Amino acid sequence: MNYSGWKNYHAHIDKGFLIPPRKYVDAPAPKRAEWTRKAKKEMTIFEIKESATKALEKMYLYGTTYVRTHVDIDPLFELRALEALLELKEEWKDRLVLDLIAFNQEGFDRFPETEYMLKEALEMGVSGIGGHTSMDNKGKEHIDKIMNLAEEYDVDWIEFHTDETGRVDDFHLPYLAQVTKERELKDKVSAIHCCSLTNVDDKIAQETIEAVAESGMTVTTCPTAIATRSLTRVKDLAKAGVTIQLGSDNLRDFFNPLGSGNMLQYAQLLAYVSRFYEADELEQLLMWISRTPNNQRVQSELTKVTLDLQYDCKSFSELIAEAPAPAPLKIEVVK
Known part of the structure; x- marks a missing residue:
């Protein structure tokens, strides 16, 4: 079986590979978030770049050609992480396409100055901007601020x-779908995780799924998130015509x-959790991790690096069951 390269639609390589040198302790999420903030304050540009390089090396070993990663922008990291990853983006351009999303991880309530730092980041050459609907007291206002910045700077991705x-009282997906439709942003917008959708009433969930499909936005699921929260209603979203994307999320930090970095393993995990076992479902999983983003710039950049991923597997089922590394890569760089 041959493939041209896997796509990782959500990662955090700016704060991966914290473990080691730091030690993992299985503590409540707020405590692990506290440890992450401490690490962000301590890490130098060199350390950020070194850990992010480890993540890309893992992904590349398993045949990934496209990585969309969030980069925290806040007074803890300042702009160090972005500076490190911009250097990395240039260094890796002949091997994979790295899209950087300037991400407000900590919220505007905690750090109001993040709004101005995001503007700086947007001037530095990122591909998109990201927010976190659960980090501020007023989730709708958070969404609006991120949307306004995205449109002001005309970014490719809004995530x-x-x-x-996962709480039913923390449910902003309907509003995000509404705003995406009103602003006609379609698949420039991605909703990641969407955990509360699993726990709301079935009627509300179905209405929301229909609204998401009508808006044209995409949904990104990260199967490793099952360790701390429910995955979203992936099958129902897919059946409604929503474009599904898969991501690795964290690699070797205080949350994972x-x-x-092997996208086949993430597809395998989703198969287990959401029961993607039938032949057409397994084929669908492989399509989700191999599909090229709907963006002319990205498509053009991907043509400059051709991967020939070869697997000694006879079926989709075997490929996902084994999740092997590809045969040694044969790489042709197109000048």
Whole structure:
């Protein structure tokens, strides 16, 4: 079986590979978030770049050609992480396409100055902007601020960690779908995680799924998130015609001390959790991690690097069951 390269639609390589040198302790999420903030304050540009390089090396080993990663922009990291990853983007341009999303991880309530720092980041050459609907007291206002900045700077991608708590009273996906439709942004907008969708009433969930499909936005699921929260209604979203994307999320940090960067393993995990076992479902999983983003710039950049991923597997089922590394890569760089 041959493939041209896997696509990782959500990662955090700016704060991956914290473990080691730091030690993982299985503590409540707020405590692990506190440790992450401490690490962000301490890390130098060199350390950020070194850990991000480890993540890309893992992903590349398993045949990934496209990585969309969030980069925290706040007074803790300042702009160090972005500076490190912009250097990395240039260094890796002949091997994979790296799209950087300037991300407001900590919220505007905690750090109001983040709004001005995001503007700086947008001037530095990122591909998109991201927000977190659960980090501020007023989630709708958070969405609006991110949307306004996105349209002001005309970015390619607008992404939200959406309703990550899973609580039914923390449910902003309907509003995000509404705004996406009103602004006619379509698949420039991605909702990541969408955990609360799993826990709301079935009737509300169905209405929301229909609204998401009508808006044209995409939904990104990260199967490793099952360790701390429910995955979203992936099958129902897909059946409604919503474009589904897969991401690795964290690699080896305080929220996921594991993580290989192998997109086949993430597809395998989603197959287990959401019961994608039938032949057409397995084929669908492989399509989600191999599909090229709907963006002319990205498509053009991907043509400059051709990967020939070869697997000694006879079926989709075997490929996902084994999740092997490809045969040694044969790489042709198109000048």
